[in-house]
Amino acid sequence: MIKLQKNLLKWYQTHGRHDLPWRNTDNIYHIYLSEIMLQQTQVGRVRDEYYPQFLEQFPTLEALCNAPLDNVLAAWSGLGYYSRARNLHKSAQIVQNNLPKTEEELLKLPGIGQYTASAICCFGHHQNIPVVDTNIARVIKRFFALDNPSTLGMWKVAAEFVNAKEPRSHNLAMMDLGSMICLPKNPKCEECPLRKECQGILEPQLYTQTKKKEYESLDLFYGILIQNNQIALTPACGNMYKNMLELPEVEPIEKDFIARYKHSYTKYRLNVNLYTIEETSSEIVWVDLSRLELAPISSLVKKAKKFINETLIQFADYKVGDIFVE
Ligand code: SF4
Known part of the structure; x- marks a missing residue:
């Protein structure tokens, strides 16, 4: 020994x-x-x-x-x-x-x-x-x-x-x-x-035992609402992102669809769908876009930043359903 x-x-x-x-x-x-x-x-x-x-x-x-x-x-x-x-x-x-x-x-x-x-x-x-x-x-x-x-x-x-x-x-x-x-x-x-x-x-x-993980698939629908260089975020409810800010949830609508991307969180495989919206009934916290990095946002919202930027740039002539990301 x-x-x-x-x-x-x-x-x-x-x-x-x-x-x-x-x-x-x-x-x-x-x-x-x-x-x-x-x-x-x-x-x-x-x-x-x-x-x-x-x-x-x-x-x-x-x-x-x-x-x-x-x-x-x-x-x-x-x-x-x-x-x-x-x-x-x-x-x-x-x-x-x-x-x-x-x-x-x-x-x-x-x-x-x-x-x-x-x-x-x-x-x-x-x-x-x-x-x-x-x-x-x-x-x-x-x-x-x-x-x-x-x-x-x-x-x-x-x-x-x-x-x-x-x-x-x-x-x-x-x-x-x-x-x-x-x-x-x-x-x-x-x-x-x-x-x-x-x-x-x-x-x-x-x-060496390798137990196969079991995942649960979930579809999520979020809205991007931007006014005066600020983005509308909302306090997360439920345990998933407790105490953090997330994008306001929306109904799965066909109109104003921006992008879809995948995200993993613990046992969940999330399919995130983003839409542009003009209003929301959720409780809102306005966050300066330039200070978004400093806000308590999850990696799910961080991933959406690419589309937030593109929405800002291309909103006027954005083609619905252009972007799909794996
Ligand atoms: S099985 Fe692992 S501990 Fe045993 S000899 Fe190989 S590397 Fe070393």
């Missing part, structure tokens, strides 16, 4: 992703933020765009706690899964300036599950505990040839494998091994530092 742990760390020193900013800090808030952002967003987008921008705007937990929710949602705009931003803000208000140091206490905060609590404790406080995300789970299942292990069983095995002297590097190494070498399809076993002892090396696919 000790030899394996050493091989893993050696591999990590050479091949690990040491450039990720949240791996080069002990600032608990920064680590917490990165873990929340990374929950449903690719590493590159978090590292290059959202993480630095968000920290520039809210450099401390205190700054986040004191910020209006609208500003937090606007900074989150484009990242999707807005409940993450709402929970982050709510947690900041609960803990004020100090995030708890134990998994038990962290688990009481909104939006923090077992993985995130362990990641904060291990990566931030160097605690000797396992961290199991989907990448690590795949390595563990294959390496120990675990057939359909329970979540608890998997965490138990991971706990026995953690390098007690360097738990942070060990868990980060496992994470990188899963995302770079022990890939869901075609794992690169010949490059793996664990290959000599891997019990699943002959048939790694046997231990």
